[in-house]
Amino acid sequence: MNYDIIALDVDGTLLTDAHVLTAETRDAVREAARLGAEIVLCTGRGPMNTIPVLEELGLSGTIITHNGAATIDAASRNVLHQFDMDNAELEKFINFCREGNHHFDVNTAFDLMVLGEIPPNVAAMYSGYKITPMLRDNALPLPSGLVKFTVFGEKEAMDSVELAWDGWTHGLQHIRSGDFFIDVQHPQVSKGDALKQLAMLRGVEPQRVMAIGNYFNDVGMLTFAGLGIAVANSPDGVKSAANALTLSNEENGVAHALHTYAW
Structure with missing residues (x-):
């Protein structure tokens, strides 16, 4: 070997x-x-x-x-x-996605949570990856121990999101993890x-x-x-x-x- x-x-x-x-x-x-x-x-x-x-x-x-x-x-x-994220830094990304109607989820080490409803096309995506999201009231504060925030959408939409975020200054990092996904995480x-x-x-x-x-x-x-x-x-x-x-x-x-x- x-x-x-x-x-x-x-x-x-x-x-x-x-x-x-x-x-x-x-x-x-x-x-x-x-x-x-x-x-x-x-x-x-x-x-x-x-x-x-x-x-x-x-x-x-x-x-x-x-x-x-x-x-x-x-x-x-x-x-x-x-590596836990700073929730205060994450709020900017959440507000951007809500304003642009981009689907996102937040993850602790073991749990994936959706803040609000899950549209049918997004439900199909989760099913394909064998994920069962937890639904969390978006009025509740973000939980501690978040390790990843992911935005999901068509490639052209994610291209636009990535371009916008590339121009931001913030204390987190974002990386393209697939044509339809961008992940936001701790900078290290x-x-x-x-x-x-x-x-x-x-x-x-x-x-x-x-x-x-x-x-x-x-x-x-x-x-x-x-x-x-x-x-x-x-x-x-x-x-x-x-x-x-x-x-x-x-x-x-x-x-x-x-x-x-x-x-």
Whole structure:
């Protein structure tokens, strides 16, 4: 085995566009684990819809969730580390989304909350990701321990939101986590930093880390890892940050990368 840690993004990388884990990809990941690599799912998802993917792989262990904002022990459901946002800073983003009629949700390490109602198209999105949101009265103050705020909409709408927020000065960070999603989080949050922290805890040098991803929130872990691999469906900016390319998520790109580089 050429790598001690293999970090895998989930949506758009490990899973197909229909959020399916294919048998070929599952078997390749299991083989990497059998040969001694620690498999770390490193995702923008929360733990409640990441742990089932880990279980489908037949694995357990540590997962990096919410783009690195919460590192979780999957077996015990314990939070090993998390970055909380400043709720006062977050109010500006909430007001913007309400004024523009953009759907958003807020997340603690384990809970996803919607402040208000859920339109049918948004309900379908949550269902596709196997998420059951909690409905919270928008008149209530924001809860403590929030690690992620996500706005969702059509690509053109998210392009406009991103452009507007790029011009803001604030104490949080926003990052495009998909064509239809923008995440707002603590300024120190990144998949790359969380993966680096885990590797240091394990005593693993970056050269012994492989990472595979597909979007801009994966760039940090692709550049930290000794071998960062972008799947073929990645935007050009993500591909240019990677050391190597593999097939798309629709073509078992993770399995192809593991068979090519891992052992």
